[in-house]
Amino acid sequence: MARVLDKGGILLAFIMGILIAIFGGLEYLALMLFFFVLAMLVTRYEHETKRDMGIYEHERGWENVLSNGLLPTILAIASSFLGPIPYIACVAAVTADKFGSELGVLDRGKPISLENLKPVKPGVSGAVTVMGTVASLAGATVIGLGAFFIFDINATAALLIGLAGLAGSIVDSIFGIFEEKGWGTKGTTNFVCSITGAVLAFIFIK
Numbered sequence: 001m002a003r004v005l006d007k008g009g010i011l012l013a014f015i016m017g018i019l020i021a022i023f024g025g026l027e028y029l030a031l032m033l034f035f036f037v038l039a040m041l042v043t044r045y046e047h048e049t050k051r052d053m054g055i056y057e058h059e060r061g062w063e064n065v066l067s068n069g070l071l072p073t074i075l076a077i078a079s080s081f082l083g084p085i086p087y088i089a090c091v092a093a094v095t096a097d098k099f100g101s102e103l104g105v106l107d108r109g110k111p112i113s114l115e116n117l118k119p120v121k122p123g124v125s126g127a128v129t130v131m132g133t134v135a136s137l138a139g140a141t142v143i144g145l146g147a148f149f150i151f152d153i154n155a156t157a158a159l160l161i162g163l164a165g166l167a168g169s170i171v172d173s174i175f176g177i178f179e180e181k182g183w184g185t186k187g188t189t190n191f192v193c194s195i196t197g198a199v200l201a202f203i204f205i206k
Helices: 007-023 026-044 047-052 062-077 085-104 130-150 155-180 186-204
Strands: none
Touching: 007 026, 007 062, 026 062, 026 085, 026 130, 062 085, 062 186, 085 130, 085 155, 085 186, 130 155, 155 186
């Protein structure tokens, strides 16, 4: 874990994990740990190539943990009222964003800015690639599949969670345009991503 998070990030992740387990239960914690393993794998994938590109993040701090883990923790605490679906979709959205950003930069084609539809260099916020979009859908769908077994949700809900996660990553990319202009940070953009997934799931998945 120390290779992925710094000391502050590890401490905050540990606290959030305890809260998720206490208020949500072991199923909620298991899904979060599943996300963490997936995130670690895609971060390490082709890390030397990403380092050569100047976009490899070796260790993430508490700010990153907070932006990705705050809403899941809140939803786990509120799970007795909301049920598991918003939590699952929130994690799916965060996973979609993670897969899209870590794998999308490896696309052989240049990313396209959503602001003006012009090519930009890899790593620029507010831009998308074909590989990144496919990876986002894959990441969110894997979380939906994991929830199918962990939470015993039905197949339709698992599929819709994948789509909600993808929508969250798309909104993340849109808000990335403002991030590039200095209006907000990566943390706020990630938080909007997680909110989008949770809200869409709450409205459309029964």
